[in-house]
Amino acid sequence: MAKEEDKKAENTEDTPVEEKPKGSSKKLLVIGLLLGLLLGGGAGFGAFMMLSGSDAPAEQNEEVVVKKEEPKIDAHFVKVERVNIPLVSKGRVVGNLIADFSIKVDGNDNKMEVIVNLPEIRDAILRHFSGKSIGKKNNPRSIDYPMLKQAIKDISNKILKKPLVLDVMVVQVKQF
Template sequence: MSEENEKGESSGSSKLLLIVGLVLGLGIGGAAVFFLMPEDDGSETQEVAEVTAPEDLQVVEFKEVLIPIYIKRDGRSVFIGNYTVDLSIEVDGTAAVDKVTSMESRLKHEFIATISTVNLMREDSGAELDFEKASKVLKEKAEAVVGKGVIYDLTVTKAMRISR
């Protein structure tokens, strides 16, 4: 019986030692994380605040812009038809509205030239325009023409295929 008591006491003290070791390890690890993590100085919230909407958001609309659509097949561009698209261009202030409006014909020309070289059709349906992809490509082209910081957003609001 004395052997059983010795085994019981030694296993009890080894369990206690194991638990104390785990608690100390967790405490030391938690303290290390607390002291080694960088302090939050609010810079992330400041960056988000800088990307807010313009103060005087105004919209310039281009209605029924006629655009030829091409897709890539076997390494070459194939004409699949014409689309009319309505575009909504968001700018900040009347000066930006005047600038975009005065450059409307140049913007339309650049849009047509760009769309003619880029596949803007949806991956799952080759006959439907991908609005997100088209908006992104056209916004990049508009910023190249008008200048950075003038255009807040550009959205394709409507697209209709014209039958041949």
């Protein structure tokens, strides 16, 4: 028996001890991740298909949609700076405005026509608002911007004798 024990001791010293490979846990992790991705992707795809409805529609309605092509506008802007506008309420001046705005026109020719008539347009704006309030009805010191824009557009088109002004953008207003 002593000989057998010596042989066992010699065998353990000479032969290396076998260790379990560490790669098996990494393989299991990768396999688990792949299965999770497949199941998650499949569930997402299934939910998407269920929400999209059936392949064959019950009834097809053919509607002809007629698209109206709006004429293309070659927008040009004319800057109008430092227009003094009085704030009038009940026949009295309650304040003053210095307004900057831009007039939108179609095409360069119309822009040049507005620029040529700009002094007359500025004069007409001042005369118009000297007698008419641009303030809101419940608060005359608060400016009614939609009314101001429409009035400037109407005044400009009246001076130009053609509807050349497409829109008016109020850029800045200083009230004092």
